[in-house]
Amino acid sequence: MNLSLSLLKEQLASLVKDVNIGISGSLLHLPHPVFFAGQSCLVSHTLYIAAAEKLSPDLTFMPASALICIGDPPPNCFNDDLDLLVIAATTDIFVLSNAIHEIYDIYERWDSNLQTCIRDKNSLQQLVDISEHIFGNGISIMNTDFYMIAHSTLNGLYDSLELHLDSSGRLPIEQVNLFKNDTVYNEIKNEKNVFIYPSDVLPFRTLCKNIFLNDTFLFRITVLETAQPFNDSDTQILEYLSHYLVQNSDYLSTFHRSKNSQLATLLQNILSGNAYNQTAFEKEVQQMGWRPNNTYCVVHIQPSSQDIYHTTTTYFCNVIMQDFRQTFAFSHDQSIRVIINMDHLDEPREAYFIRFNRMVKEGNFRVGFSNYFEGLNLLKEYFRESEIALEVGTRIHPTKWTHKFCDTVLPYMFNQITAELPGRLLSSPILLQLQAYDLKNHTDYVHTLQIFLKNNRNAVQTAKDLFIHRATIVYRLERIKEIGETDLKNCDDLLHLNLSFELICLATN
Structure with a gap:
């Protein structure tokens, strides 16, 4: 693995007396160093180690060459084409060489482990585990659904953040709402380069890199400045890590979470009026323990514009299914649709809907409820009821969060009556x-x-x-x-x- 002179400067900080580093000094373009052997010109993309007295005042340099010099070099070494580290004159050249090679060994082992992890399609958690010592700070990976799908435990990072992730890695709703309503967060959703997320929302500065598969956002790698200050080289190392990922689309595709399970796809076809496999639908429903004679209610949830922009609908579908038993939630036409089995609730209906409506308010949603009904044969029509409840209810009572079809059916009927004639x-x-x-x-x-x-x-x-x-x-x-x-x-x-x-x-x- 090639390293940059900036990275070597950070690792050798106790020995460095002076520097002259240009743009190329931050690039990972230098292979293992070689000893200076009296050359008249230092070539590009090569790192030399030399004692100052060995360098000629007539030495020339090609662009993007690099030199680590023990002792003060001739003045001509402070040149725009040469990236230079000046090391204390008392340093033994072989001790310095060994130290530099040890640094290279550390990063090459990491590079080899990365290749193995990606080749074997190991988990993103393993990717985090093998990388946190390289950055010296905690690392996390958050997907498009606001789930922390991998994270380190360095220095009790997540305890200090008080994120209270659940067993599946889900962020709390209030944290998701904080993100989606934050102007800075809105601006960086489609950022392609590594960027620093300031400590306005999180209590630490955060180095971030968005990972895309065919222009579809998959997840964000974040390094939080908790254990030690960021180094200049962290940006290049994070770019290097992300480059490995985006160059391996087969690996990334294993983490491209399908937003539609088979049941969700069947339900979307029903709502769209498309052909669907009735037998497959009945099988999926039966596997949930739902029966034709059960009583159901369907819900139409309209997310905020921020939810649509940040594609958090799948996150909230998962929230609903995890926090409210006997529900199935899925995304459809930039909205969330929910089916509730009223016969299988493990709490009184009133208590259930008090909790459900609290979640609605916390998410800044608007919701329409259908009437209760038996069986799922007229599912499309009952989902239309929930849509009507939301459409008409919002028009009549724009400040209310929830609307029932039974309260809006008469205004809807009169709207239909007067659709053609006044x-x-x-x-x-x-x-x-x-x-x-x-x-x-x-x-x-x-x-x-x-x-x-x-x-x-x-x-x-x-x-x-x-x-x-x-x-x-x-x-x-x-x-x-x-x-x-x-x-x-x-x-x-x-x-x-x-x-x-x-x-x-x-x-x-």
Whole structure:
């Protein structure tokens, strides 16, 4: 493995007196050093070790050459083409050479272990384990679903961060929300180079590298500045590690988590109206212990724009399935869909939904619930119920987090009724006649009829609500019957009148 002069400077810090390092000094381009043997010119990409007295004042240098000199070299060595380390004159050249070769050996063993790990398709955890001593700081790998899929335990790193990862490596929801709402985090999601994430969200500076497979983000390698300050060479070493990964797509593909299990794929086909294997669907459901006669509820969760940008929907699908038993959650059309088996809950329904709604609020989601139903034969229609609940409920009550279909079904029906014709053209002729009479004669028969119907045709209660005498209400009702040409007993007429008043309210609102 080739090293940089900057890295050697860090490893030999106690011996270094002076430096002259340019851009090439940070590149991993130098193989094992050679002893200077009186050459007149130092060649590119070669590291020489020499005693100062052996160097000629006429020595020349090719670009990107490098020299470690024991003692003060001639002035011409401080040259833009030469990267230079000046070592204390008392240093034995063979002791220095051995120290340098030991440094190379350390990195070459690491390089060999990396090759073996990737060739054998070993876990990312093993990748972290063999690499943490190279960086001298804790390393972690977080995937697109905000799961810490590999991390070191150097210096109790994760205890000090108080991340409280669960057994599967999941970050807590509040930490995920902190990330996805952070402006700096938003800016670095698609960064291709190594970058420093400042200590605004995490209590430490963090060196990061995003890993992509065919432009699809897979995971982020992070090195946290906990045990020792970052070295200049850490960036190059992290780039070197990532280069190994991206050059081995077969290895990376083993960590490309499929966002759709077989059941999720079947459900997506059902929702999209595509053909699907009914037998395979029934088998998948049966394996979960769900039966055709069970009672179910489906949920439509609309993530925030930050969740869509950061692709955290799969993370929250996993959260839901881990924290709420007897649920299946999957992503579909930039939303989260959930099926809940109401018969198999291990807690009362009320307690279940209190916890579920708390999770909804913590995630900054908006949610629609379908009605309860038996069996999964009309699953597409019940998922549409949950969509309608969210669409209509959000329009009527924009500040609410959750909406039930049973609370939104009437507004939805009236929206459907008026989709082709305006509400006035659909109104009862009885109501239209009363409206025309009121307008011409300055009476209030429409309002009287509305209150009468609201009170289930109870004249006594209507008189009380209108603050009029019982005899007055009797008179008004008779006039309403005459003007509207109705006996106010026909079921179709009464239904049409009630719908007409609802259409008036809808138009008013």
